[in-house]
Structures are given as structure tokens and as C-alpha cells.
Amino acid sequence: MIAYLAERGLRCSPARLERWRHAGLLPANRRRGGGRGSISTLEPETVEMAAALARHARQGRDLRLAVVDWFAEAGVPQPGRLMVPEPPPAAVHAALVWMSATCPIRRLIGQAREARSELDVDAFYRVAGNAFDNEPIAPIAFDVADMRAALLARRDLDEDSPSRSSGRQAVVQLIAAAGLGVAEIGADAFIEALATLFPVLPLEDLQSVLGDFDRSAQMDMLLKQLAGFGVPPVTQAVGIRELRQARTVLYQLSGVAAFYRGYALLMPDTAGLAALRARVDELGAGHLLMMVTGWSLTRRTRDFAAGLDVCMQPWAVRLSDELMKQMMDGPPLLGGPDGAHTAEKFMNDWLAAIKSLAPAEQ
Known part of the structure; x- marks a missing residue:
């Protein structure tokens, strides 16, 4: 096994292979023959499974993250190579449930929902305010036609981008809306947070559609569904x-x-x-x-x-x-x-x- 992996530029020790087998991620070699003359054979699929783990596992990284990466890779055609086999279903399910439970945004929403006093709410904002210092907060959605026109006109694309601090504040506002309710931050702040993170949604349109509290509450529920941060996790x-x-x-x-x-x-x-x-x-x-x-x-x-x-x-x-x-x-x-x-x-x-x-x- 180690030699096969080395041919692909992947390094792996016997101890690591044993840990993967002990975790139920690699099958034991099949034995052929009977009695004292039986021999152990390495199946090609087992090599592919070990290669997938070797690509994604590294020192100090939780093995469950490697399982999720393996699951993301499995089933995708690999030109010139065998398709990556599926990881064990139980390992995939356990890894995804763990990731959902430890997701920072999910934890913050849970903390907000459990707030019972002003002190609890203050503690939520204090933790949330420091949670995204190292996160790249930038809008993912944009108007494709406008961006194409801007490139062709050599126009600056960053004129209307939110600052890093305003992006972090908008994320905290949306988490507060999901956990504490839109009434906690106010409909105007909720709309402005949406417009900051998703500038493809014009502020004027959001204000006209979500201008009353009832509709803001409906959008609050939709936002939680789209983000997939329900309780318990879908997975x-x-x-x-x-x-x-x-x-x-x-x-x-x-x-x-x-x-x-x-x-x-x-x-x-x-x-x-x-x-x-x-x-x-x-x-x-x-x-x-x-x-x-x-x-x-x-x-x-x-x-x-x-x-x-x-x-x-x-x-x-x-x-x-x-x-x-x-x-x-x-x-x-x-x-x-x-x-x-x-x-x-x-x-x-x-x-x-x-x-x-x-x-x-x-």
C-alpha cells in the first residue's frame, strides 16, 4: 500500500494506515486460500480509498474533515484514473453531523436563541463580534452583466464593495436576526445587512418588499432555511x-x-x-x-x-x-x-x- 501511494506522490506511514483501519475507514485486506497457506491480497478499491484519505488528511487535522473532503471528491470522474470510491456511510454521516454541530454560525444562533436576559444578549454580541476576525467577509453574489460591462469599460470593480468591518457587522446582524428575531435588530438594520452582504439585491427594492414587520419575519424564516441552520441540523x-x-x-x-x-x-x-x-x-x-x-x-x-x-x-x-x-x-x-x-x-x-x-x- 505504501509503495502504491508513493507512486502517486502521497506519503503515508504504517501507523497512519492502521489508524484509518481502526476508525473503520479502510477495509482489511482480503485473505485468499485456506488454512496456513492463505495469502493476504490488496484490493484496487482499497488503494483508491487510502489515496483519497492521504490527499485530505494531514498532521493535526481532524480526520472527520478529511472524510467530508473524501465524500466531496467521491463519484466525480477522474480522467485516466478509477473513480474515487465512496467513503463508509456511517463515517460520512458522523462527520457531517459533527460539522453541523460545531459550525460557528450555528453555535452563535444557538447561543442567541438561548438568551434569557440582557446579560445573555450582551454576551452573544461580545462573542459574535470577535468570531469573524479571520474570516474573508465579502459578497458572493453580484450582477454578472454589470461586472462584464465594468471589465470591458475598465471601470473599478471595488467602488461599491462593503468594507471588511461593515461586512462583519452585517453577518452579526443577520445571525442576531436568525437567533433573536428581526425585532431585536429592527427591520431597517435587517434590510441594510442583507443589502451589504448581497449587493445584487438593491436596497430600495428590499425596503419596498420588506418594509413591514410581517414580511421581515417571513424573510427571517426564509433566510434560516436557505442558510441551512435549522435546529437540529438537516444532516x-x-x-x-x-x-x-x-x-x-x-x-x-x-x-x-x-x-x-x-x-x-x-x-x-x-x-x-x-x-x-x-x-x-x-x-x-x-x-x-x-x-x-x-x-x-x-x-x-x-x-x-x-x-x-x-x-x-x-x-x-x-x-x-x-x-x-x-x-x-x-x-x-x-x-x-x-x-x-x-x-x-x-x-x-x-x-x-x-x-x-x-x-x-x-
Whole structure:
């Protein structure tokens, strides 16, 4: 096993392999033959499982995080290699439940919900105010057409971005709204926090839609559902089949989001891509799509787990079904009878568009 892993540039010690076996993550070698002449054989699938763990496990890192990363990788086609086998279902479930329970935002919402006095509320704000010092707080959603126009016009893209401090404050406000209720922070502060983190939602529109308390309360409930921070965690009550379905939904939505974001970054347009983007806009799902699939940009384990939580919601499954139907029934994203949009030409045109923005040499 160690030699096979070394061929892939992966280092692993016998002690580590034994720990993985003891944790139920690797099967024991099969024995063939009978009696004293039996021999131990190493199955190819076991090598792939050990390779997945070796890619994601490292000294000092909780092994449950590696299991979630392995689960994220499993089932994805690997050109020239065997597909990564699925990790043991019990290990996946335990790791995701643990991640949900230890999620900083979930803990803060829980602390806010348990507040019974002004001192408790003050303690919540004190802890929440220090919780995101090392977190990159920036909006994930944006208007793709505006960003494309800004790039082509060489206009500064950071003019309207919130500052780091205002972003952290907005996150704390939304957590307080989810845990203590919108009435605690006030509808105006709630709306401003949404507008700060998700600038694709115009402040004026939010104020007109959420201007009364009843509607703000409805948005409060929707926000908690979208963020997947219900109590208990969604992952606690589902089986491996539902988790794998959520992973598929997350992959599908992430793929569409990549095409959707790509238009902002000067990706060449085709009839199929334009039709897909139009369908996303028709459903009013552009900013939601980018928020749900933020994991595809950060590649952080916790963001993947949060995405799974969201993608178990019925609306996420329906959205994925609608967009997959558009891709199946609509014009092809690339190619076509005239070969005008082969993958090679598409990438060459995209690179040429990006290079055209470089300052001219003097």
C-alpha cells in the first residue's frame, strides 16, 4: 500500500494506515486460500480509498474533515484514473453531523436563541463580534452583466464593495436576526445587512418588499432555511442516499453557477449559454445560485458541508431539475453543427478576451 501511494506522490506511514483501519475507514485486506497457506491480497478499491484519505488528511487535522473532503471528491470522474470510491456511510454521516454541530454560525444562533436576559444578549454580541476576525467577509453574489460591462469599460470593480468591518457587522446582524428575531435588530438594520452582504439585491427594492414587520419575519424564516441552520441540523435526520442526492444537486448547481459567473469574466457567449443564463434570470435565481455554490469558489470543507445542508431543501432540488432540463432541452452549450464553438476555440476566444484587457505595452 505504501509503495502504491508513493507512486502517486502521497506519503503515508504504517501507523497512519492502521489508524484509518481502526476508525473503520479502510477495509482489511482480503485473505485468499485456506488454512496456513492463505495469502493476504490488496484490493484496487482499497488503494483508491487510502489515496483519497492521504490527499485530505494531514498532521493535526481532524480526520472527520478529511472524510467530508473524501465524500466531496467521491463519484466525480477522474480522467485516466478509477473513480474515487465512496467513503463508509456511517463515517460520512458522523462527520457531517459533527460539522453541523460545531459550525460557528450555528453555535452563535444557538447561543442567541438561548438568551434569557440582557446579560445573555450582551454576551452573544461580545462573542459574535470577535468570531469573524479571520474570516474573508465579502459578497458572493453580484450582477454578472454589470461586472462584464465594468471589465470591458475598465471601470473599478471595488467602488461599491462593503468594507471588511461593515461586512462583519452585517453577518452579526443577520445571525442576531436568525437567533433573536428581526425585532431585536429592527427591520431597517435587517434590510441594510442583507443589502451589504448581497449587493445584487438593491436596497430600495428590499425596503419596498420588506418594509413591514410581517414580511421581515417571513424573510427571517426564509433566510434560516436557505442558510441551512435549522435546529437540529438537516444532516442529522437523513440517510446516505439523501446526502448523495444533495451532493449531486450541489455539483449540478455549482456547474451552472460557474457558467453564470463566467459571463461576468468575459466568457464567450453561445446560444446554449445565453439560453441557460436567461432561464436562471427568468427564475430569479442568479444571486441565490451563486450564494448556494460559494463552496465551488472557496473549496473549504465547511462551505461544502453548508452547501449540502442547503441542497437537501426541496426548492434546491426543484431548481436543479429546472436547470438540468434547460441544459438537456435547450441549445447545446458548446459545439453545434458548424463547429463554431468547439472547446478549443471557446477557450482560445476566452483567453484572447482576457488578454485584451492588459495594458498596452509602451
